[in-house]
Amino acid sequence: MPPTPAVPHGKRPTLADVAARAGVSTALVSIVMRDAKGAGAATRERVLQAAQEIGYRPDTRARLLRSHRSHLLGVQFGLQHPFHSDLLEGVYAVAEPAGYQIALSAVAAGRGEQRATDTLLADRCEALILLGPQAPAARLAELAAQLPVVSVARRLRGSAPGVEVVRTADDEGARQAVDHLVALGHRDIAHIDGGRAPGAADRRRGYRTAMSRHGLADRVRVLPGGLTEEDGAAGARALLDAAPRPTAVLAFNDRSATGVLDTLLRARVPVPDEISVIGFDDSHLARLAHINLTTVGQDIPRLAELAVGRAIARLEGERIPDGEAVVAPRLVIRGTTAEPA
């Protein structure tokens, strides 16, 4: 049975209303609402009762205005990236128990990163967590001059001083994928890359290095790609026309790998019998029974935990280990890889 609010619309109850009803000062109500010490048990009860009755809810904006700390972390994310959704889930899970609120700002068509970060700053966030930011390093540096900034998944080689970086060891992930394929007996292993997407350069490099280390430098084949299903599908079509046709392919991410799988199925090329396919991320997609994709898993909860942790550490003046926080990837072997025919 929800308590009927005393005031229907527009005027929401304030501390003063509660105070008047309970016959105490607003300061005391504030104390009770914050569960701070300095109020007697009986009065506390009476105040809570009064608050309940008139449906009082604290106004966070006024609260933040007054207290110099806002305990608010701004998170910028891309609306169309499932990977970001997964990260966000982790961010919430870590931040809220630590006593920090999350303010979200989406990057979408017609709403660029500048706009997204501007609103976060205007909301008085204490720190910024940027998921896969694409903004120029200079812009990130500018932000970092104002408040702690954490870049997740985007590497910044000293070009934006002050920005914390949390990322997966992308090159290592690509290496694990290649090692796995080589161990199965593959030699013609192609890579459909991620173009200019965050992490793409490292995965490309990891692939190249691993191939060389196995003496397969001359088999290296990098096909231009991107981070969508379509990019993967296009890459796969190019792959089918190649001679000799590779027996395995490492896609930039799971979305791209899905595109590859689909194209191969359509072309009646059995996976993994004729071609093995590996994705990257271990997103929900890869785990679906009917996709069952072998993939390089990113430790998403760990990435989220590190990102939030670094932001909070910077805010609370703790000492932070120098340099990037790099999380190890882990190959997840499922059904799309096997020995070559």
Place this chain on the structure above:
Amino acid sequence: MPPTPAVPHGKRPTLADVAARAGVSTALVSIVMRDAKGAGAATRERVLQAAQEIGYRPDTRARLLRSHRSHLLGVQFGLQHPFHSDLLEGVYAVAEPAGYQIALSAVAAGRGEQRATDTLLADRCEALILLGPQAPAARLAELAAQLPVVSVARRLRGSAPGVEVVRTADDEGARQAVDHLVALGHRDIAHIDGGRAPGAADRRRGYRTAMSRHGLADRVRVLPGGLTEEDGAAGARALLDAAPRPTAVLAFNDRSATGVLDTLLRARVPVPDEISVIGFDDSHLARLAHINLTTVGQDIPRLAELAVGRAIARLEGERIPDGEAVVAPRLVIRGTTAEPA
């Protein structure tokens, strides 16, 4: 060349700082920042200059605290629903030009709808837009007693008075799909439904009615499903075992349809040659060249526009047409439907 902020951290510049630097009152700076009338051209210029120099940004929280209107719309969405992402994009596109800001609150594992709406209320949103809310009608009614609430995609047959509903005509969409298949010559048309998801009941009903109207009541076959790829895949497996095997299937949504397609491809059942498949939503997924799914399109920009429009209309005291806002679906014919073999 970004201007170097005068104050590095913590203390961000305020109106007073700008005022001091420009040699005017804070009230005047406020006027200039809001682009309100009441300031001379020369002074205006000088103030803007000063603001620029010290990197001033208005503090929205303080701003909202003072002005009785907050011009803030709270939007609750599900992190794992691409359809919600698309809607959000539309919401931003409509709200910001209309002078309203958006506060996002995600529903995720471990963060339920109650939590999501609570934070929105604490942030002083003026109205709530809930994307596919699953909360009990009583809770929605409780919210609606406090402020304007719009439910998108979830139908509420009078069980939550005061809640505005904006949705697609799901039954009509299902009808269009069936009509299209019947026109192609199909008679054995199955439906993999959405279980208890918002809209599922209407689509199920629309399918049944349309089948009856074509004299195919005895061919009706509804398979239990859901809103994920896995649900679709499971439905498709059941479908393949059926005798007689249907020649066409209407999935609950595009995600489900993707699962169906994948299962059929794997089973070497050619689409659309042996089985036609229709999805629902016309999400990004369906438009991908390699999926190329015939689907019932929801008019996402229109849904977003109506949702925001109703919220704003309620806030500004405009007269709103009674009843739900129902948007017409439109069948998008692509490559997964054809005449039966």
Place this chain on the structure above:
DNA sequence: CTCGTTCCCTAGAACGTTCTAGTAGCTGGA
């Protein structure tokens, strides 16, 4: 020259909260 208007600008209150500095009343020890 005076009066009203208009334009530019300012002082100070207000928004709903938290914080600082205190007051009043009690308990207990010397």
Place this chain on the structure above:
DNA sequence: TCCAGCTACTAGAACGTTCTAGGGAACGAG
């Protein structure tokens, strides 16, 4: 008896903005 040290409470300032009221100067009309 006195005071130190608690606990329970309050008044009032402060946060950064916008709003209300108004002040002074310039100008045109009478």
